[in-house]
Amino acid sequence: xxxxxxxxxxxxxxxxxxxxxxxxxxxxxxxxxxxxxxxxxxxxxxxxxxxxxxxxxxxxxxxxxxxxxxxxxxxxxxxxxxxxxxxxxxxxxxxxxxxxxxxxxxxxxxxxxxxxxxxxxxxxxxxxxxxxxxxxxxxxxxxxxxxxxxxxxxxxxxxxxxxxxxxxxxxxxxxxxxxxxxxxxxxxxxxxxxxxxxxxxxxxxxxxxxxxxxxxxxxxxxxxxxxxxxxxxxxxxxxxxxxxxxxxxxxxxxxxxxxxxxxxxxxxxxxxxxxxxxxxxxxxxxxxxxxxxxxxxxxxxxxxxxxxxxxxxxxxxxxxxxxxxxxxxxxxxxxxxxxxxxxxxxxxxxxxxxxxxxxxxxxxxxxxxxxxxxxxxxxxxxxxxxxxxxxxxxxxxxxxx
Amino acid sequence: xxxxxxxxxxxxxxxxxxxxxxxxxxxxxxxxxxxxxxxxxxxxxxxxxxxxxxxxxxxxxxxxxxxxxxxxxxxxxxxxxxxxxxxxxxxxxxxxxxxxxxxxxxxxxxxxxxxxxxxxxxxxxxxxxxxxxxxxxxxxxxxxxxxxxxxxxxxxxxxxxxxxxxxxxxxxxxxxxxxxxxxxxxxxxxxxxxxxxxxxxxxxxxxxxxxxxxxxxxxxxxxxxxxxxxxxxxxxxxxxxxxxxxxxxxxxxxxxxxxxxxxxxxxxxxxxxxxxxxxxxxxxxxxxxxxxxxxxxxxxxxxxxxxxxxxxxxxxxxxxxxxxxxxxxxxxxxxxxxxxxxxxxxxxxxxxxxxxxx
Numbered sequence: 001x002x003x004x005x006x007x008x009x010x011x012x013x014x015x016x017x018x019x020x021x022x023x024x025x026x027x028x029x030x031x032x033x034x035x036x037x038x039x040x041x042x043x044x045x046x047x048x049x050x051x052x053x054x055x056x057x058x059x060x061x062x063x064x065x066x067x068x069x070x071x072x073x074x075x076x077x078x079x080x081x082x083x084x085x086x087x088x089x090x091x092x093x094x095x096x097x098x099x100x101x102x103x104x105x106x107x108x109x110x111x112x113x114x115x116x117x118x119x120x121x122x123x124x125x126x127x128x129x130x131x132x133x134x135x136x137x138x139x140x141x142x143x144x145x146x147x148x149x150x151x152x153x154x155x156x157x158x159x160x161x162x163x164x165x166x167x168x169x170x171x172x173x174x175x176x177x178x179x180x181x182x183x184x185x186x187x188x189x190x191x192x193x194x195x196x197x198x199x200x201x202x203x204x205x206x207x208x209x210x211x212x213x214x215x216x217x218x219x220x221x222x223x224x225x226x227x228x229x230x231x232x233x234x235x236x237x238x239x240x241x242x243x244x245x246x247x248x249x250x251x252x253x254x255x256x257x258x259x260x261x262x263x264x265x266x267x268x269x270x271x272x273x274x275x276x277x278x279x280x281x282x283x284x285x286x287x288x289x290x291x292x293x294x295x296x297x298x299x300x301x302x303x304x305x306x307x308x309x310x311x312x313x314x315x316x317x318x319x320x321x322x323x324x325x326x327x328x329x330x331x332x333x334x335x336x337x338x339x340x341x342x343x344x345x346x347x348x349x350x351x352x353x354x355x356x357x358x359x360x361x362x363x364x365x366x367x368x369x370x371x372x373x374x375x376x377x378x379x380x381x382x383x384x385x386x387x388x389x390x391x392x393x394x395x396x397x398x399x400x401x
Numbered sequence: 402x403x404x405x406x407x408x409x410x411x412x413x414x415x416x417x418x419x420x421x422x423x424x425x426x427x428x429x430x431x432x433x434x435x436x437x438x439x440x441x442x443x444x445x446x447x448x449x450x451x452x453x454x455x456x457x458x459x460x461x462x463x464x465x466x467x468x469x470x471x472x473x474x475x476x477x478x479x480x481x482x483x484x485x486x487x488x489x490x491x492x493x494x495x496x497x498x499x500x501x502x503x504x505x506x507x508x509x510x511x512x513x514x515x516x517x518x519x520x521x522x523x524x525x526x527x528x529x530x531x532x533x534x535x536x537x538x539x540x541x542x543x544x545x546x547x548x549x550x551x552x553x554x555x556x557x558x559x560x561x562x563x564x565x566x567x568x569x570x571x572x573x574x575x576x577x578x579x580x581x582x583x584x585x586x587x588x589x590x591x592x593x594x595x596x597x598x599x600x601x602x603x604x605x606x607x608x609x610x611x612x613x614x615x616x617x618x619x620x621x622x623x624x625x626x627x628x629x630x631x632x633x634x635x636x637x638x639x640x641x642x643x644x645x646x647x648x649x650x651x652x653x654x655x656x657x658x659x660x661x662x663x664x665x666x667x668x669x670x671x672x673x674x675x676x677x678x679x680x681x682x683x684x685x686x687x688x689x690x691x692x693x694x695x696x697x698x699x700x701x702x703x704x705x706x707x708x709x710x711x712x713x714x715x716x717x718x719x720x721x722x723x724x725x726x727x728x729x730x731x732x733x734x735x736x737x738x739x740x741x742x743x744x745x746x747x748x749x750x751x752x753x754x755x756x757x758x759x
Contacts, residue, residue: 031730032729039483039484040483041483043480054423054428054431103483103484104484104742104743110717115422126707129707129713130713134707134710219418223419224419279710313713380709382710382748384729
């Protein structure tokens with residue numbers, strides 16, 4: 001993709017500033033409606049998923065105590081892989097987004113949750129919630145575009161290192177949780193100079209990550225294998241496979257979110273003084289969905305609804321399927337492309353981009369078009385466009401927030 | 402012993418590694434929620450209707466509960482429509498119950514989310530969340546020679562706790578209680594029984610039946626001529642307590658009057674207010690149109706921030722008291738003293754005076 005600002009024909013050229021603000025108003029209305037209807041059913045949903053996940057993990061690890069026997073190894077490894085995927089995707093990722101903060105349950109809260117992953121949740125929340133979700137697909141601002149080791153956009157400058165990126169991507173997929181930890185630590189940037197290496201903030205985060213990884217490794221490769229006695233080595237293998245399966249799966253799902261064909265990217269200058277409507281539009285164009293069954297949505301942590309997730313990152317994940325038809329309709333009415341497809345197609349599309357962009361731009365893509373300078377603006381993304389509203393009724397004050 | 406303790410701690414660390422990144426308690430809580438002393442919970446053992454509008458809950462507090470003093474209250478956390486809300490309720494049982502149970506009595510307040518939930522929907526076997534008992538509205542260690550209790554509505558609850566705990570140690574007790582009708586008197590039968598046995602002097606006032614309305618200090622003075630000589634405990638609506646405090650102060654007996662207010666007066670006009678940051682001690686005046694994050698930063702408070710649009714949850718801080726409004730959809734979040742509700746300063750504005758831990 002070339003950034004939308006440098007494209008020959010922009011897919012948003014037909015939208016007036018008023019259209020864009022109107023999109024924002026419509027999306028805010030959908031958000032308000034769903035957020036106001038959150039309740040006991042949603043609470044029951046997340047508690048049920050957590051209970052099932054813990055049961056599955058405990059059961060699988062119990063079976064793996066006898067992993068010397070091949071059927072036990074197979075069942076236990078499969079169960080543990082699924083448990084780890086559920087924990088990372090539908091539970092951890094979404095809780096850390098604050099989707100369940102409204103329950104006011106300290107056990108299921110973005111400020112308290114720690115996930116089964118190498119990266120400490122605090123660091124993940126910074127790089128993911130804050131940087132990636134605010135600056136989605138802005139070249140130079142959103143490091144998720146290639147994670148700093150790959151080139152996934154024509155407007156990212158080519159260097160020879162990228163020749164190897166299909167290999168980097170595969171290695172990263174296998175060790176994805178460590179890739180994320182390194183990414184959250186911004187190792188590339190922070191190891192570059194002595195001053196940065198010795199920065200106390202960086203050293204503290206490094207120590208935090210080391211401790212987290214230590215505990216995770218101790219659990220998966222020492223404690224549980226030791227508990228299984230004669231099945232020691234088999235349990236090590238089972239846990240390694242479960243981690244690998246989880247890594248490959250999450251990596252594939254996440255690649256499908258922003259790399260497939262049809263997803264747009266943006267210039268750094270284009271988001272200066274961005275309005276709420278413009279931010280929403282960027283999220284709509286910068287994300288892609290995965291079509292599939294209910295099981296697929298659950299196993300992807302509803303990141304199969306990446307578009308809906310990027311529009312409303314703090315909406316409970318079990319509600320995305322409910323708003324999806326209305327979002328799709330909104331795309332249609334405003335003449336925009338709702339990018340979606342089955343998992344194999346989207347994964348292939350993302351991989352093709354990684355392979356294609358390992359080489360320098362050629363042909364049409366090599367022509368770098370100038371971008372129009374935007375007049376400086378000072379909008380705040382939280383501020384909604386003016387809509388005629390009725391004053392807050394006193395009844396709303398007694399309602400539980 | 403030291404060796405055993407070291408071994409025990411070591412073994413526990415291994416158990417913690419088995420369950421990391423969650424803690425063993427997260428698994429144990431599913432099986433035995435009351436055993437966790439770190440997270441205080443209670444099981445509802447029985448639900449007894451009191452009046453048409455109130456129930457008594459018999460609760461079995463879990464490990465970590467400390468014995469209460471008669472007259473104290475407990476903060477109860479109840480999930481209402483999925484959201485955990487906390488409210489205070491007076492304990493009505495004596496502290497020495499051999500079965501370790503406590504009772505609270507709840508009146509369904511119109512529009513009250515928690516009280517309605519407790520009266521209408523709570524069933525035997527449910528788990529509720531608790532804080533340790535607290536409150537300075539207590540009987541003195543040396544029981545008073547002459548006591549007076551003035552209550553209205555559900556204000557009878559802490560007093561009932563005191564009477565059940567210590568009436569046998571007191572000789573001269575007057576209870577003045579006001580409710581809408583005779584049937585609305587919570588613990589009516591028990592109070593009238595005590596009066597019939599001559600253990601208390603009970604003066605009931607039914608505001609709906611008589612024309613005189615709520616009890617005034619002058620009415621009480623007429624009924625209890627020696628009221629200023631009595632050690633007095635009063636609990637009820639704020640206006641009543643204000644009147645009583647003035648009367649007792651005028652009579653030079655303010656030290657004999659102890660009052661308990663159920664609900665602090667919440668000042669929420671939605672139009673801004675004073676924001677107090679507890680850690681830095683900074684106090685800022687706001688007009689309710691600006692995010693608390695901006696107001697705090699302008700005043701020099703060091704605050705964490707991220708997306709500044711309500712999506713990243715990096716700036717979340719606990720609201721300890723007061724009200725804030727979500728600038729996006731206008732939703733209000735209200736915290737009473739003792740609450741600890743995480744809010745997002747980047748999209749919240751003060752909707753009245755509020756205290757933020759930051």
